[in-house]
Amino acid sequence: MSATTPFRMVPVSDEAAWERIAPQLPLHHILQSWAWGEFKSRWGWRPYRYQWLDAEGRVRAAAQILRRALPGTPFGVAYVPKGPLFDPDDADLAARVLADLEQEARRLRVIWLKIDADVPADHAVVVPLLRARGWRYSPEQVQFRNTAVIDLTPDEETLLANMHQKTRYNIRLAMRRGVQVRVGGEADLPLFYAMYRETGRRNGFLVRPEAYYLDVWRDFMRRGLARVLFADVEGESVAGLILFRYGDTIWYFYGASTERHRNLMPTYLLQWEAIRWGKAVGTRTYDLWGAPEREDENDPLWGVWRFKRGFGATLREQMGAWDYPVSRLGYWAMWRALPRVRAFWRRMHHTAER
Secondary structure, three states: OOOOOOOEEEEOOOHHHHHHHHHHOOOOOHHHOHHHHHHHHOOOOEEEEEEEEOOOOOEEEEEEEEEEEOOOOOOEEEEEOOOOEOOOOOHHHHHHHHHHHHHHHHHOOEEEEEEOOOOEOOOOOHHHHHHHOOOEEOOOOOOOOOEEEEEOOOOHHHHHHOOOHHHHHHHHHHHHOOOEEEEOOHHHHHHHHHHHHHHHHHHOOOOOOHHHHHHHHHHHHHOOOEEEEEEEEOOEEEEEEEEEEEOOEEEEEEEEEOOOOHHHOHHHHHHHHHHHHHHHOOOOEEEOOOOOOOOOOOOOOHHHHHHHHOOOOEEEOEOOOEEEEOOHHHHHHHHHHHHHHHHHHHHHHHHHHO
């Protein structure tokens, strides 16, 4: 990094100032929204928000850091979920952002700082820079490393033509068999949670307590950043999904279904209506959130990827999460202990649920 690099980091304490810029920056993501930081602050994290200005005072980058205290100690851990937001091809900017984040991590007295911006896996600037500065590819990938995306800029006929023939057939089958898609409201969220918990038990993924999800879903719906859709058969809701919207992108974060009427393909019609809504509100990309590590039929996410690929999605391989170990000894000790801590927590969760 040149000593004459013009970028300077400034704290941001005003929501309007943050939201005026963050959705327009490269790599923008819903997890870097002001609302996400506020939501996480109610669940044990404290947000710190920064922007980087160039010599003309223009905002060129941003990062929302979430810090969580380690009980009984003055230390913590920190995470920049799906950030920082910056132009990854600007080497001077990337170096300055990383240097400032490292310094802030020391000021916040954290053992490590994690980032996982949506940078391509083989990026010629960012990945070598991370390695050179002492960052480590994280053993704990909080989010999915890769994702599946659909370009929403073509018209509906082209989007349908880009789909797998079987996917188009299933969408039309659902229509013919009377599946109806409706927009839900806040009053429907407990119903969605019940379906989501059923889906988690069926597919073997962890589901948090209801209060956690209702908090984020309600808050984002009230801000106009989320929408819940249900697929109904003869007045009964049998599947649903929740979409998040930020900048020019929508995300498919939560999907749920019951065992009833699965032969009518309600989830296919739900995705088609999600695509149509994304186009209607002017977004350009549909991020289906989660894809295999590689296109391999033995990958645990292969079935999920096959479903998403049927809608014309492409696999986007990303760099994943990287950690900056402020305390190398503490970092080593925590990663030695964390697998046991996570296993204990999961056992307690499942025992309570049973």
